[in-house]
Amino acid sequence: MRERTLTPTSYLVLGLVEQLGPCTSYDMKKLARSSIGMFWSFPHSQLYAEPARLLADGLLAEEREDGGRRRRLFRLTPDGARALADWRATPTEEIGEVRDEGLLKLFFSDTTDVEAIRTLAANQGKWHRERMNYLIELRAAYRGNATPAQLAVLELGLRWDRAAVDFWNELEVDPTSANRS
Amino acid sequence: MRERTLTPTSYLVLGLVEQLGPCTSYDMKKLARSSIGMFWSFPHSQLYAEPARLLADGLLAEEREDGGRRRRLFRLTPDGARALADWRATPTEEIGEVRDEGLLKLFFSDTTDVEAIRTLAANQGKWHRERMNYLIELRAAYRGNATPAQLAVLELGLRWDRAAVDFWNELEVDPTSANRS
DNA sequence: GTACGCATGTAAACGGTTACATGATTTG
DNA sequence: CAAATCATGTAACCGTTTACATGCGTAC
Numbered sequence: 159m160r161e162r163t164l165t166p167t168s169y170l171v172l173g174l175v176e177q178l179g180p181c182t183s184y185d186m187k188k189l190a191r192s193s194i195g196m197f198w199s200f201p202h203s204q205l206y207a208e209p210a211r212l213l214a215d216g217l218l219a220e221e222r223e224d225g226g227r228r229r230r231l232f233r234l235t236p237d238g239a240r241a242l243a244d245w246r247a248t249p250t251e252e253i254g255e256v257r258d259e260g261l262l263k264l265f266f267s268d269t270t271d272v273e274a275i276r277t278l279a280a281n282q283g284k285w286h287r288e289r290m291n292y293l294i295e296l297r298a299a300y301r302g303n304a305t306p307a308q309l310a311v312l313e314l315g316l317r318w319d320r321a322a323v324d325f326w327n328e329l330e331v332d333p334t335s336a337n338r339s
Numbered sequence: 340m341r342e343r344t345l346t347p348t349s350y351l352v353l354g355l356v357e358q359l360g361p362c363t364s365y366d367m368k369k370l371a372r373s374s375i376g377m378f379w380s381f382p383h384s385q386l387y388a389e390p391a392r393l394l395a396d397g398l399l400a401e402e403r404e405d406g407g408r409r410r411r412l413f414r415l416t417p418d419g420a421r422a423l424a425d426w427r428a429t430p431t432e433e434i435g436e437v438r439d440e441g442l443l444k445l446f447f448s449d450t451t452d453v454e455a456i457r458t459l460a461a462n463q464g465k466w467h468r469e470r471m472n473y474l475i476e477l478r479a480a481y482r483g484n485a486t487p488a489q490l491a492v493l494e495l496g497l498r499w500d501r502a503a504v505d506f507w508n509e510l511e512v513d514p515t516s517a518n519r520s
Numbered sequence: 521g522t523a524c525g526c527a528t529g530t531a532a533a534c535g536g537t538t539a540c541a542t543g544a545t546t547t548g
Numbered sequence: 549c550a551a552a553t554c555a556t557g558t559a560a561c562c563g564t565t566t567a568c569a570t571g572c573g574t575a576c
Contacts, residue, residue, distance in 0.1 A: 165535075166440050173447035184555055197442050201537060206557060208535090229556075246444060246455060253466040254439025256499060259347050260431045261378050261492055266354035267427060269486045274427060285434040305450045309517035311442055314506050318437060321502055325495050336490035346563075365527055382565060387529060389563090410528075 162215070164241065170198060171208045172217060172234065172242045180221075180233040183209060192296065193308060196289070196315050217241055260285075264329075275333040283326035290319040343396070345422065351379060352389045353398060353415065353423045361402075361414040364390060373477065374489060377470070377496050398422055441466075445510075456514040464507035471500040 174186040183205040190198075190205070209232050212218040217238035221231050234242070260282040267275055293316050300309065328335070355367040364386040371379075371386070390413050393399040398419035403409050415423070441463040448456050474497050481490065509516065 162534090166443060167535080169447070170443060173443070176447070182556080187555095194443065194446050197437050197439060197446075199436055202556090203538085203558080204536065211535095242447070246448060246452075249458065249462045250441045250444060252440055253463075253470060254437055254441060255380055256378050256435055256437050256496075258378060258435025259433055260435060261495065262347060262351060262354070262375065263427060263431060264488050265375050265378075265492045266350070266357070266423070267486075267488045269488060271427075275488065277430065281430045282434075289434060305448075306515050306517050307445050307448045307450060307456065310506075310510060311446045313517060314442065314503070315437075317502050317506065318499065321498050322495070325491075325498065329491060334487050336487050336494060343562090348563080363528080368527095383528090384530085384566085385564070392563095 162211075164215075164245075166198070167200065167204060167208050168212060168217075169242065169245050170194070171205065171212060172238055172245075175209075175218065175232055175234050176239070176242060180231045182229050182231060193304075194311070196293070197311070212238065269334075272333045276330055279326045279330035279333065283323055283330065286319045286322040286326065290316060290323060293319065343392075345396075345426075347379070348381065348385060348389050349393060349398075350423065350426050351375070352386065352393060353419055353426075356390075356399065356413055356415050357420070357423060361412045363410050363412060374485075375492065377474070378492065393419065450515075453514045457511055460507045460511035460514065464504055464511065467500045467503040467507065471497060471504060474500065 171186065174189055175181060178185050178189060186205045187202050209218055213220055217235060218232045219235050260278060263278055267278070293312060297312055300312070352367065355370055356362060359366050359370060367386045368383050390399055394401055398416055399413045400416050402412050441459060444459055448459065474493060478490070478493055481493070
């Protein structure tokens with residue numbers, strides 16, 4: 159077992175299981191949605207598919223509940239814990255990327271159609287404002303029971319959204335400017 | 340033809356072809372790398388696979404060079420131009436996401452291992468500083484022959500990298516702080 | 521003229537998304 | 549107790565990635 163190269167999704171699952179202790183896919187889903195979801199989203203089916211692979215790799219172990227729903231509980235194996243530790247100790251040689259369809263549209267926008275750019279900007283700004291508010295609530299709710307590192311990640315999310323709000327707002331005001339900072 | 344739902348990659352290719360006029364996959368690659376690559380990266384093989392699909396969809400047309408290498412030149416069909424225009428006119432109902440493995444590592448980092456966080460932060464900061472410098476060069480080179488919208492996208496890239504540089508730097512100085520802004 | 525890097529392309533395998541499906545809880 | 553929503557899971561399709569392959573220019 160364990161011939162394949164693990165993907166970020168693999169470590170995401172391993173990390174979630176480590177934090178939660180024995181847990182179901184649904185537990186992972188809940189935690190992911192209220193924390194790293196913003197940086198690494200995925201449909202919930204991944205949280206069934208990936209644990210199955212990790213099981214085959216010997217990095218997770220599974221036990222089924224006896225009673226009622228006989229849900230599957232996953233937990234880290236020693237190998238799994240080691241894989242996670244190795245990953246943490248390895249410097250990341252890649253830089254992240256911002257995948258934003260709104261920016262794609264802006265990039266390919268028709269320069270002469272000022273109104274379209276304005277509409278796009280207004281719309282994108284709205285989404286970022288909404289998420290910013292959500293993250294602020296989240297931060298208030300988490301203060302205390304999250305690690306400093308997790309709060310830091312949240313904080314960068316907030317800064318990103320604030321930068322985006324400013325950016326789209328400036329563009330809405332003056333769609334032809336290059337927004338020099 | 341044209342039953343499938345187009346993906347962002349589809350519009351990326353359509354947009355590139357529109358900007359370039361008749362062009363090869365390699366031309367697209369060059370343009371993409373020096374512009375939107377930072378927001379939407381992909382291996383070059385996508386620039387062969389996707390045009391093939393768009394061809395089947397009737398959104399691109401192809402002609403082969405007569406001489407020498409007989410390269411494939413793609414150009415927009417009227418249907419392709421229309422698809423692009425429709426996309427531009429449709430508001431984006433999704434918000435972009437930041438996929439950054441470094442942030443994943445931070446999120447799952449061992450809070451007690453301050454040194455590991457410091458190393459991660461130093462490393463991530465370095466990447467963002469490097470790309471920031473690259474983007475600054477790019478901006479200087481582009482001033483004049485890029486559209487305002489394209490310069491704006493570049494500008495947001497710069498702001499993002501600057502925010503990331505600050506963030507990782509603060510974290511390197513004080514790995515236990517939550518970096519409140 | 522040979523070596524190296526740029527340019528061009530293809531194929532297979534795998535991960536991720538979409539869609540479907542249904543048993544359990546809660547709410548009114 | 550009916551309806552809605554939460555919780556849990558599977559399967560197929562398709563896009564993306566990885567890997568391989570090789571022709572063409574250019575510099576030395």
